[in-house]
Amino acid sequence: MNEIAHTEGEVFHTEDMTLSVGPQHPSTHGVLRFVVRTDGEVIRKAIPDVGYLHRSIEKIGEKVTWHGYVPYTDRADYLAAMFANQGFCMAAEKLGSIEVVRRGEFCRAIACELNRIASHLISVGTFGQDIGAITPFLHALRERETINNLMEEICGARLTYNYIRIGGVGYDITREICDHITEFLDHFELIVDEFNRLLSYNKIFIERLANVAVITKEDALQYNIVGPNLRACGIKWDIRRDIPYSVYPELEFEVPVGTGEKGTLGDSYDRYMVRIREMQESCRILRQCLKMMPQGPAIAKVPRKFKPPAGEFYARVEAPRGDMGFYVISDGSEYPYRVRIRTGSFTAMSLVEKISHGIMMADLIALIASLDVDAPEIDR
Amino acid sequence: MSALTEYVKNITETVTTIFEGMAITFSHLMRQPMTIQYPDRIPKPVQETLPLRYRGILEVDMDICTGCLACERVCPITCITIGIEMNKETKQRDFSHFDIDICKCMYCGLCAEACPTGSIRHSQEFEGACYDPAGLVRHFVTEPVPLYKPKKGGETEPKMVAKVEVGLKYLDEFATPDKVGGAEEG
Amino acid sequence: MQSFVDQLIRDGYFQGTPKELVYAVAMLLAAFAVLSFFVAPLAGITSWLERRVWARMQSRVGPNRVGPQGILQWLADGIKNLLKEDLIPAAADRHLFAFAPYVVFVGFLATFVVIPFGSQLVVADLNIGILYILAVTSLVVVGILMAGWSSNNKWSLLGGMRSAAQIVSYEIPAGLAVLTIIFVSGTMSLQGIIQAQGWAPWDWYLFYNPFTFAVFFLYFTAALAEGNRTPFDIPEAESELVAGYVTEYSGMRFLFFFFAEWGNLYVIGAVATTLFLGGWQIPPITDQPVLKGILQFTVFFVKSYLWVFVAMWVRATLPRVRVDQLMSLCWKYMVPLSFICLLGTAVWMVIWPQGNRPVSMAMFVVGLVILALFLKRVGYQIRYARPTLYFKPHI
Numbered sequence: 001m002n003e004i005a006h007t008e009g010e011v012f013h014t015e016d017m018t019l020s021v022g023p024q025h026p027s028t029h030g031v032l033r034f035v036v037r038t039d040g041e042v043i044r045k046a047i048p049d050v051g052y053l054h055r056s057i058e059k060i061g062e063k064v065t066w067h068g069y070v071p072y073t074d075r076a077d078y079l080a081a082m083f084a085n086q087g088f089c090m091a092a093e094k095l096g097s098i099e100v101v102r103r104g105e106f107c108r109a110i111a112c113e114l115n116r117i118a119s120h121l122i123s124v125g126t127f128g129q130d131i132g133a134i135t136p137f138l139h140a141l142r143e144r145e146t147i148n149n150l151m152e153e154i155c156g157a158r159l160t161y162n163y164i165r166i167g168g169v170g171y172d173i174t175r176e177i178c179d180h181i182t183e184f185l186d187h188f189e190l191i192v193d194e195f196n197r198l199l200s201y202n203k204i205f206i207e208r209l210a211n212v213a214v215i216t217k218e219d220a221l222q223y224n225i226v227g228p229n230l231r232a233c234g235i236k237w238d239i240r241r242d243i244p245y246s247v248y249p250e251l252e253f254e255v256p257v258g259t260g261e262k263g264t265l266g267d268s269y270d271r272y273m274v275r276i277r278e279m280q281e282s283c284r285i286l287r288q289c290l291k292m293m294p295q296g297p298a299i300a301k302v303p304r305k306f307k308p309p310a311g312e313f314y315a316r317v318e319a320p321r322g323d324m325g326f327y328v329i330s331d332g333s334e335y336p337y338r339v340r341i342r343t344g345s346f347t348a349m350s351l352v353e354k355i356s357h358g359i360m361m362a363d364l365i366a367l368i369a370s371l372d373v374d375a376p377e378i379d380r
Numbered sequence: 381m382s383a384l385t386e387y388v389k390n391i392t393e394t395v396t397t398i399f400e401g402m403a404i405t406f407s408h409l410m411r412q413p414m415t416i417q418y419p420d421r422i423p424k425p426v427q428e429t430l431p432l433r434y435r436g437i438l439e440v441d442m443d444i445c446t447g448c449l450a451c452e453r454v455c456p457i458t459c460i461t462i463g464i465e466m467n468k469e470t471k472q473r474d475f476s477h478f479d480i481d482i483c484k485c486m487y488c489g490l491c492a493e494a495c496p497t498g499s500i501r502h503s504q505e506f507e508g509a510c511y512d513p514a515g516l517v518r519h520f521v522t523e524p525v526p527l528y529k530p531k532k533g534g535e536t537e538p539k540m541v542a543k544v545e546v547g548l549k550y551l552d553e554f555a556t557p558d559k560v561g562g563a564e565e566g
Numbered sequence: 567m568q569s570f571v572d573q574l575i576r577d578g579y580f581q582g583t584p585k586e587l588v589y590a591v592a593m594l595l596a597a598f599a600v601l602s603f604f605v606a607p608l609a610g611i612t613s614w615l616e617r618r619v620w621a622r623m624q625s626r627v628g629p630n631r632v633g634p635q636g637i638l639q640w641l642a643d644g645i646k647n648l649l650k651e652d653l654i655p656a657a658a659d660r661h662l663f664a665f666a667p668y669v670v671f672v673g674f675l676a677t678f679v680v681i682p683f684g685s686q687l688v689v690a691d692l693n694i695g696i697l698y699i700l701a702v703t704s705l706v707v708v709g710i711l712m713a714g715w716s717s718n719n720k721w722s723l724l725g726g727m728r729s730a731a732q733i734v735s736y737e738i739p740a741g742l743a744v745l746t747i748i749f750v751s752g753t754m755s756l757q758g759i760i761q762a763q764g765w766a767p768w769d770w771y772l773f774y775n776p777f778t779f780a781v782f783f784l785y786f787t788a789a790l791a792e793g794n795r796t797p798f799d800i801p802e803a804e805s806e807l808v809a810g811y812v813t814e815y816s817g818m819r820f821l822f823f824f825f826a827e828w829g830n831l832y833v834i835g836a837v838a839t840t841l842f843l844g845g846w847q848i849p850p851i852t853d854q855p856v857l858k859g860i861l862q863f864t865v866f867f868v869k870s871y872l873w874v875f876v877a878m879w880v881r882a883t884l885p886r887v888r889v890d891q892l893m894s895l896c897w898k899y900m901v902p903l904s905f906i907c908l909l910g911t912a913v914w915m916v917i918w919p920q921g922n923r924p925v926s927m928a929m930f931v932v933g934l935v936i937l938a939l940f941l942k943r944v945g946y947q948i949r950y951a952r953p954t955l956y957f958k959p960h961i
Contacts, residue, residue, distance in 0.1 A: 017720050041724075041889065068456030071488035104555075132797065132886025135405055138624035142414055156433035156502065162488040170489070171433060172555045190951040198404045198883070203394040204797055205885045298555035304454075304494075361724070362800075362888045391899065401883045403940060405623040407947035415627045 016044055021364070023052050029126065029368065030375020034352070038361060046356035046364055048349045053379040061339030066092050066166060066306040069336065073326075074160035076341055077377040079122055082108075082115040083319035084326075085164035088339070090245060090315035091328040092166045096308035103296040104168025105247045110181070110289045111154065111163055112317075113282040117188070118147045119320035120275045120282075123372045127272060128199050130369040131208050136199040143191055146184055153177050166306060168299030178290050185283050192280055200276060209272060210263030213355050213367035217266070223351045226344040227322025228278060229371055232258035232270035239318035251288050253281045268370035275372070278320075307334050321345050321372055345377040427504040433553050435487045435502040438480050440520045444543050445499040447473060447527040451491035459484035460491060460500075467524065474524035482508055483516040493554050497530065498547025568690075596689055600678050605829055610640030612828040616878045623882045643821070650817035655718060658814065662716035667815070667822035669709030674830040676702045681836045682756050684846050684862035686855070695756035696744055699837060700737070703792065706826070707733045710801065710811055713823070717814035725810030728889050729794060729801030735896045736791040736798075742904035743785035746778060746911045747771055747841045750921075760845030770844040773929035774921060777910035782842045784904050786873070789834040791892070794827060795877055797884040798892060835873035836866075843869050 022033035031052035037044045057076050061069050073084040086108055093100060100108075125140030148158040155163040155171050163170050199205055215225065220233040230237055238255040240248040256277035258270030312329040322344020331337040348371045356364055416422055430436070452460045463476040492501045510516060535544045571592045575585065614629065614637060621628030629636040654663055680695045682688040692698050707730050714726015748754055750771060751762040763770050771778050791798040801810045812823050839845055846862035887895065914922075 019720055064456045065454075067490060068454065071456055071486045071490070101557075128885065132799070133884060134620070135408075135624050135882050138626060139408075142625050145414070152434060153431050154433075156431070156435040156489065157487060160487070162486075162490070168555065170493070170555060171553060172559065187951075194404060194947065194951045198401050199885075201397055202401055202885065203390075203397045204887055207891055208885060208888055295560055297557050297559055299557055301557040360888065360890065362886075387899075398884065399940065400943065402879060403943040404947050405879060405883045407944045408623045408625060409619070410944070410948060411625070413622060413627045414625045417627065 021046075022049075029373055030378075032349075032368075032373070032375050032378070034364070034368075036356075036361075036364065041360045043356050043359055043361065043364055046352055048352050050346075050349060050375075050378050053375045055376075055380065057380045058339050058341060061336050063335065065334050066308070066336060067304075069339065070165060071160065071162040073341075074162055075376065076380050077319065077321065077324075077343065077345075077374055078159055079374060080115055080119045080320045080324075081159065081161050082112045082164060083317045083324055084341070085161065086112060086246075087315050087317045087319075087324050087326040087341075088328065089164050089166045090317070091313045091326045092306070092308065094313045094315065095311050095328065095330045096166070096302075096306060098167050098300055098302055100246075101168050101297055101300045102294050103172075104298050104300065106289050106293040107169040107173050107298055108164050109247050109251070110173060110286060110293075111151070111161070111169070113285050113289070114147055114150060114181070115161075116282050116320050117279050118144045118151075120279045121147075123275055123320070124195075124199075124272060127369040127372075128205075130365050131205060133199055133202075133205065136195060139191070139195060139198070143188060146188075150177070150180060150184060153180065165299060165302075167302040168297070170299070172298040173293075178293075181286065181290060185286055189280065189283055192276065192283075196276065200273065206262050206269060208362075209269040209366060209370070210267055212263075212268045212363045213359055213370065214264045215266045215351065215355060219351065219354065220266070223354070224347045225322075225351060226347065227319070227372075228274045229271055229322065229344070229348055231256065232274045233266040234258055234260075239316050239323050243316060245315075245317065247289070247292075250292070251285055253285050253288075256281060268366050271370040271372075305334055307332065319344065321374055321377060322348070341380055343377040343380070345371075345373040345375075348373050349378055427506075430504045432550065434504050435489050437482050437503055437505045437508050438485060438491070438500060438518070439503040439505070440478060440480070441499045441501075441543055441547065442475065442478065442520055442525050443499075443540065444497045444528050444547055445475070445478070446497060446530060447475065448496060450494040450496070451500050454490045454494040456488065456490065457484050457486050459486075464527070465524070467526070470526070473527050475521045475527065476524055478520040480518045480520070481516065482518055483513070492550070495547075495551070497528070497544065498549075498551040499528075501547070501550045597679075600689065601675065605675065605678060606825075608832055609825050609828040610644065611637070612831060612874060613643070613824070614639045615875075616828070616881075619875065619878045620882045623879070647818050647821045652819075653816050655814050657718045659716035659718070662712045663814075664819070666709050666713035666716060667819050667826075669712060670706050670826045671709075671822055673703055673705035673709060674826050674833055676705075677833050677837075680756055681833070682760060682840065682845060683866050684859045685757070685761075687846075687859060687863060688757060691755060691757045693753070693755045693758075696748065696754050696759070696837070696841070699833075700741060700744065703830075703833070704733070704737060706792075706830075713815070714811040717811070719814050722811045722813050725801045725813070729811060731889070732794075732798060732800065732892060733792050735893060736788045736900075738788075739784050739896065739900040739904045740788035740792060742901070742908055743781045743788065744841065746781045746904075746908050749908070749911055749915060750774060750778065756840050756845075760840055760847060763844040763847060765844060765847035765849050767844075767933075768923070768926045768930040769847075770842060772842040773926045773933060775911065775914050775925060776929060777907040777914065778842070779929055779933070781904065781907040781911075782838070784900055784907065785841070786834075786838060786876075788896075788900060789838070790877060790880065791896070793830045793834055793877075795831070795881055797880070797887050799881075799886060800889050800892065831874045831877050832870060834877065835870035838873050839866060839869040845869075 016037045016039050019036045019038060020033060021036055023031045033049040033052065034046050035049055036046045055075070057072055060072055064072065070085055070088060073088045074081040076084045092098075121140040121144045125137035128134075128136040151161060152158050154173055154177055155161050215229065215233050217233050217235060220230050220235065225233075226237075234257060236255055236257050239245070241255055256274050258265060258274050260266070260270060261273070262269050308330045310330055310332045312327070314325055314327045316323055316325045323342075324344065325342035327338075327340040327342065328336055329338040352367065352371070355367060359367065416426075418426060447462070447464050449462055452462050459481040461477065461479045461481075463478075464473050465476045466472075467474045487502070489502060492498070495501070508516070535541050568589075571589060575588060617639070618628035618630075618636070629639040632639045632642045654660055677699045679689045680692050680698055682691070710729045710733075711726045714722045714724075714729070717723075747759065751759045753759060753762070767773060772782050773779060794801050812820055815823065846866040848858070848861050848865050852858055852861070
């Protein structure tokens with residue numbers, strides 16, 4: 001209860017209001033719920049309540065074969081399915097001592113970067129929509145449709161790909177597909193500029209996001225935030241650069257870091273701009289991969305009944321929502337013993353309670369959207 | 381004085397960015413929309429435009445299925461059920477049932493990759509909705525069908541040649557350790 | 567219209583009935599005619615047009631199946647909403663809940679009485695016309711607060727409170743803008759304001775002096791804020807408060823609020839046209855009353871619908887402002903600027919009581935230059951990025 005002393009001796013008692021944002025809400029990304037205690041517009045406390053989308057993907061890993069688990073990893077974060085595929089396959093390859101063929105590595109990088117662009121398009125599009133700008137969302141989705149068409153040509157599916165297999169990739173990327181990708185890149189780089197002019201540089205948008213929900217460097221490190229959220233706070237940490245895997249050591253790309261250009265360092269606008277810049281960097285990476293791709297088979301020889309020797313390994317990939325980690329334990333049989341998936345969205349949720357003190361209701365929505373949390377990733 | 385310049389700057393920035401944004405949306409008004417008005421206002425059916433690799437609803441060509449049960453074993457969600465029985469009269473093995481539950485299917489393609497002849501494959505069909513759940517289980521064997529025995533030296537019977545070729549063409553799309561990619565042009 | 571009814575009585579049509587009764591029935595019939603033959607289809611077509619315009623701005627096609635080009639979509643929506651279950655939450659205040667949509671509806675509908683569609687086509691030419699409009703549109707606040715409170719829902723309450731603050735605040739810049747025009751025209755009657763302007767663009771009040779040019783944009787922004795349109799649609803902010811003050815409403819009650827919103831768009835356009843764009847003024851081509859009436863009606867309708875289109879266009883483009891930014895925008899930016907424009911116009915009228923034609927012509931040229939710059943920018947956007955590569959290589 002709050003007390004407002006009005007005149008001498010007269011005190012008005014006001015009460016805080018407890019609201020539930022979600023689980024059915026147009027702008028919590030997926031099925032999430034926040035229990036929010038507010039005093040009018042200003043939030044006192046916002047506690048996330050997760051678990052609405054729990055599907056026991058980790059437990060399922062103990063019941064299916066190694067090859068058979070890869071389609072399930074798609075569903076751990078369906079907007080960034082390639083990365084989950086890659087994480088699990090990297091762990092399995094390390095356990096089974098399988099060397100991935102070179103052409104397969106390049107195909108993986110191409111598919112992953114395309115998927116990164118698609119995921120970031122959804123992220124910035126829904127961000128704009130939560131702030132009220134309905135048009136950029138549709139424009140972002142239009143571009144993502146083109147990427148979906150490309151993925152359909154590559155592996156036959158538009159969302160849950162099951163493309164990256166143990167030892168390489170499932171389908172080869174033909175010359176024709178490479179030409180289509182180049183055509184798309186030539187067109188997409190201009191579209192990102194147009195998107196920026198429509199949304200990113202809009203004064204109303206900047207005013208909504210600058211200095212809102214600032215995450216300081218110390219908070220980010222203490223709460224173990226990863227991915228674009230961490231880079232927006234000024235910390236230059238990217239798994240592709242710092243714990244390199246696949247072909248990333250040979251590629252030239254920048255790691256975009258937030259600079260506090262329109263407000264404080266680590267505010268929502270920084271998190272948004274880092275994603276836009278990452279899309280542009282992904283275009284660069286794609287062009288290099290397309291040029292450098294060698295000839296050769298696209299998948300290594302892996303036994304049908306894959307039985308890696310006993311051991312454990314933790315594989316990390318730089319997914320669009322952060323560092324996705326696959327901790328896999330094998331006991332020598334044809335089923336994994338334990339699969340543990342660590343996702344960036346889950347740790348980002350833990351930060352919401354701390355940051356949400358004193359911000360307004362509309363800013364809570366901006367905060368959730370800027371963290372780019374994804375319910376399937378949180379609950380698995 | 382700096383407060384006044386800040387004030388004026390705010391106003392001019394707002395006006396110019398709004399102007400720019402409205403120019404962009406107005407320009408979109410002048411462009412073609414990208415909607416494909418499925419299913420009736422399109423030049424040809426979507427099924428004909430999908431690539432060969434498209435992972436639609438599963439179909440089985442029973443004439444070239446050898447009954448190896450590789451697809452049933454590799455499926456991660458056990459949506460394929462195959463029954464093989466000994467036929468007393470011809471002393472050969474027949475299929476008694478081959479059911480695929482398409483609502484369980486994950487459309488992952490592992491069964492199509494495991495098939496030696498390419499008889500089980502993903503079709504371009506994606507419109508599988510029906511009014512009762514029983515319709516979601518596809519039965520590919522209505523009466524007992526003998527297993528296919530691939531002949532050494534290739535298939536000779538003309539009717540079967542076409543089917544075998546379709547199956548092999550589908551299998552060709554998958555990456556294998558021997559297939560060298562990018563060789564056509566480098 | 568009163569003269570028309572008096573004429574009928576003098577011709578002996580209504581023998582034996584008291585004059586007041588004839589007047590009352592005539593008023594009701596006129597209101598019914600305006601409501602069902604003009605306002606209802608107008609609001610409906612506006613909703614269809616809004617969806618089509620948004621869709622084309624978003625690279626997609628809007629509703630185009632129901633009727634030719636989807637023009638009967640609003641009928642389908644209306645019938646669907648009529649057929650829905652009338653749900654009033656158990657803990658809600660029944661009578662207020664049912665009454666609120668009607669209050670909002672009356673708030674916008676009552677303005678049609680004074681809107682002049684032609685020199686003879688106005689229901690009642692009140693000599694306090696514009697003041698009446700400002701007063702009646704404030705009734706919407708009462709309706710929204712009733713809706714927010716009676717829903718017995720915290721979300722609705724938040725939406726209602728925000729909306730009340732917003733509408734009441736933005737009355738000030740809107741009122742000041744209107745006051746500027748009243749200074750220039752000398753009368754509050756809408757017909758009088760139109761007659762004081764001319765048919766040529768440089769005779770419109772929009773280009774009268776730089777202050778009225780600026781005050782037009784202030785008026786338009788304030789009117790959008792009063793109509794709860796983006797960028798000021800916080801009360802019904804879909805992504806934040808589910809649906810704000812209309813969360814608990816369903817069926818026809820829900821549609822009434824949106825009916826009022828779309829209709830209000832037209833009122834905004836009509837008032838903007840009347841005050842700034844010369845209303846129904848046409849060049850003196852013909853003297854025949856029927857043809858003149860039709861031409862004037864068309865000109866007025868086209869001019870006011872243009873602003874409806876601009877409001878839809880703005881909603882498609884801009885994000886929403888936060889509620890405290892909305893307040894600071896109103897009180898720190900719009901109110902001071904409106905005062906400056908008001909004082910500037912007052913000083914202008916002291917120096918040039920009959921207006922300054924060369925300056926009006928120069929302002930008209932400035933307006934054309936801005937329009938040309940805009941179109942040039944649009945051309946640049948079209949040339950720069952070719953988004954028709956939506957890349958379905960097969961179809």
